[in-house]
Amino acid sequence: MTATLPVIQQGEQDHPRHPLGTRAKVLLTSVFGPFDQDDEFGSRTINPPELYQNQVTREQGVFSLRMFHGSWGLQFIQANIDAPCTLLDFPTQDRFIHELRTNAYDIIGISSIMVNALKVREMCRLIREIQPNAKIVVGGHFANVEDVETRMDADYIVKGEGVEWFCRYLGQDKPWPYRHPLITSGFGARSLGISSKEKKGDVAATLITGVGCPLGCDFCSTSAKFGGKGRCIDFYKSGEELFDVMCQIEEAMHVQSFFVMDENFLLNKKRALRLLELMEQRGKAWSLYIFSSANALRKYTMEQLVRLGVSWVWMGLEGEESAYTKLKGVNTQQLVSELHAHGIRVLGSAIIGLDHHTPENIDEAIDWAVGHECDFLQIMLYTPLCGTPLFQRLSKEGRLLSEDELEFADRHGQYRFSHRHPNIPAGQETEMLTRAFKRDFLVNGPSLVRIVRTTLLGWRRYRNHPDERIRRRYAFEVKQLATQFSAIVGASELYYRGKDAAMHRKILMILRELRWNFGLKSWFFSMIGGHYVHWAMKREERRLANGWTYEPPTSIERNFGTGNRCRYVVPRTQ
Numbered sequence: 001m002t003a004t005l006p007v008i009q010q011g012e013q014d015h016p017r018h019p020l021g022t023r024a025k026v027l028l029t030s031v032f033g034p035f036d037q038d039d040e041f042g043s044r045t046i047n048p049p050e051l052y053q054n055q056v057t058r059e060q061g062v063f064s065l066r067m068f069h070g071s072w073g074l075q076f077i078q079a080n081i082d083a084p085c086t087l088l089d090f091p092t093q094d095r096f097i098h099e100l101r102t103n104a105y106d107i108i109g110i111s112s113i114m115v116n117a118l119k120v121r122e123m124c125r126l127i128r129e130i131q132p133n134a135k136i137v138v139g140g141h142f143a144n145v146e147d148v149e150t151r152m153d154a155d156y157i158v159k160g161e162g163v164e165w166f167c168r169y170l171g172q173d174k175p176w177p178y179r180h181p182l183i184t185s186g187f188g189a190r191s192l193g194i195s196s197k198e199k200k201g202d203v204a205a206t207l208i209t210g211v212g213c214p215l216g217c218d219f220c221s222t223s224a225k226f227g228g229k230g231r232c233i234d235f236y237k238s239g240e241e242l243f244d245v246m247c248q249i250e251e252a253m254h255v256q257s258f259f260v261m262d263e264n265f266l267l268n269k270k271r272a273l274r275l276l277e278l279m280e281q282r283g284k285a286w287s288l289y290i291f292s293s294a295n296a297l298r299k300y301t302m303e304q305l306v307r308l309g310v311s312w313v314w315m316g317l318e319g320e321e322s323a324y325t326k327l328k329g330v331n332t333q334q335l336v337s338e339l340h341a342h343g344i345r346v347l348g349s350a351i352i353g354l355d356h357h358t359p360e361n362i363d364e365a366i367d368w369a370v371g372h373e374c375d376f377l378q379i380m381l382y383t384p385l386c387g388t389p390l391f392q393r394l395s396k397e398g399r400l401l402s403e404d405e406l407e408f409a410d411r412h413g414q415y416r417f418s419h420r421h422p423n424i425p426a427g428q429e430t431e432m433l434t435r436a437f438k439r440d441f442l443v444n445g446p447s448l449v450r451i452v453r454t455t456l457l458g459w460r461r462y463r464n465h466p467d468e469r470i471r472r473r474y475a476f477e478v479k480q481l482a483t484q485f486s487a488i489v490g491a492s493e494l495y496y497r498g499k500d501a502a503m504h505r506k507i508l509m510i511l512r513e514l515r516w517n518f519g520l521k522s523w524f525f526s527m528i529g530g531h532y533v534h535w536a537m538k539r540e541e542r543r544l545a546n547g548w549t550y551e552p553p554t555s556i557e558r559n560f561g562t563g564n565r566c567r568y569v570v571p572r573t574q
């Protein structure tokens with residue numbers, strides 16, 4: 001039996017306070033693994049905890065990009081609260097129990113997405129058993145589930161932005177200016193059977209500028225979670241503040257690139273252009289990896305994007321006849337091709353199962369998405385996640401599946417519809433999704449080779465640009481082309497030899513261009529390294545065929561005592 005719980009929203013009124021204030025000991029944790037398996041707690045092999053392998057490169061086999069991303073929301077909370085705090089990320093169940101048995105906590109916060117409902121329930125049960133005095137706070141997208149309070153035994157459920165909620169709960173001032181934690185954007189990168197050796201500064205730093213997106217697309221759970229249409233929360237409101245945070249992160253982490261975690265970074269044009277001014281004044285040649293809607297991108301000239309350092313864009317394509325405002329009047333194929341011509345790599349995101357899709361027209365829809373020739377293509381099923389306008393609409397129309405028809409753990413957009421589709425018979429969507437991923441891989445080849453193609457296009461165009469800052473940035477972009485990427489392309493060329501003549505020709509042309517431009521070094525790496533990588537690929541293929549899975553390592557950070565590893569920067573300008 002679970003107790004009925006108060007659901008606590010963001011807001012000034014009736015905000016709970018912990019009696020110990022910032023003296024309370026806090027544990028923040030993500031849900032427990034292992035993840036890449038089918039189990040009674042809702043882990044699924046089809047839903048691994050790797051962004052790319054899960055929903056972008058999942059049908060690229062040995063070429064798939066494997067990597068993990070930490071729980072940035074929890075890291076942001078940890079950096080902003082003054083209480084002694086431990087952050088446990090990707091624990092196993094045993095490690096979580098060990099933490100509960102060895103350290104007493106006053107507050108335990110769990111962050112989760114919806115599919116992990118049973119893990120949250122089990123973690124709450126364990127906390128009640130081992131640490132009955134701890135207050136349990138549950139947040140993340142899971143908090144948006146309509147009847148969340150009946151699903152586990154917690155004290156507080158935080159539906160909106162969690163940093164401010166926690167600060168208030170501990171009796172701190174509002175968290176302004178927000179401290180920004182030092183976060184490496186990804187870890188454990190592995191592809192073609194080889195794990196990357198990440199050197200300091202090689203991997204982009206995560207820059208969290210805000211949450212939510214005011215465009216409010218009907219399926220978008222991040223927009224819905226942080227206020228929906230017309231709303232978003234900016235952590236750093238001005239270009240000055242953002243620039244100062246970035247300078248400090250650059251210095252502390254020795255990075256030149258930033259993975260900008262903002263659902264629609266370019267929408268705030270005033271801030272972006274002020275950032276550009278400051279970058280130019282101070283000679284910063286940073287690379288920015290951003291999320292942006294097509295209409296926001298179109299508010300800038302290509303020249304502005306290049307000067308701003310936009311190097312990689314995650315953009316929603318959704319579907320050809322989708323009626324989203326962000327796509328109105330934008331020819332996305334043309335936009336992607338322009339971005340490519342300037343060396344800007346694109347991760348396009350497409351949807352299978354929009355209401356007008358049918359078994360008859362789905363191939364056309366797939367071809368349209370694949371025809372963008374994006375460097376990466378994310379494909380998701382049209383999924384009514386709790387809290388979204390789509391969920392409300394389908395609920396009104398009586399089209400949502402019950403939990404008896406589809407378990408919660410299977411509602412992640414890579415397996416089955418969680419509603420009745422008007423045209424696609426139930427069950428067919430799983431094959432359609434796989435078909436789309438396979439088509440993209442067949443037509444466009446390995447994403448890792450595609451990014452080399454796009455990077456070369458940009459470098460050729462800008463390597464002799466009169467602006468030294470722009471030349472420097474493109475030189476940074478090609479830094480690894482003569483070495484690691486020559487080996488990757490060399491191995492891909494060997495892989496496709498005798499298998500797919502058209503793809504082999506494409507890859508050979510890229511390889512020749514690498515060798516032509518980067519000379520002996522590229523020759524050496526593509527020949528010697530290429531053969532080594534090709535050998536590693538075969539070994540990896542055998543591993544994958546034997547069911548090898550990849551799990552994130554558990555990490556633990558304490559912001560107190562001798563194990564203090566939580567580091568952050570504080571903006572000095574507001």
Ligand code: SF4
Pocket residue numbers: 213214215216217220222223263264293316326
């Ligand atoms: S533009 Fe992207 S981030 Fe914004 S609401 Fe639409 S899907 Fe969400």
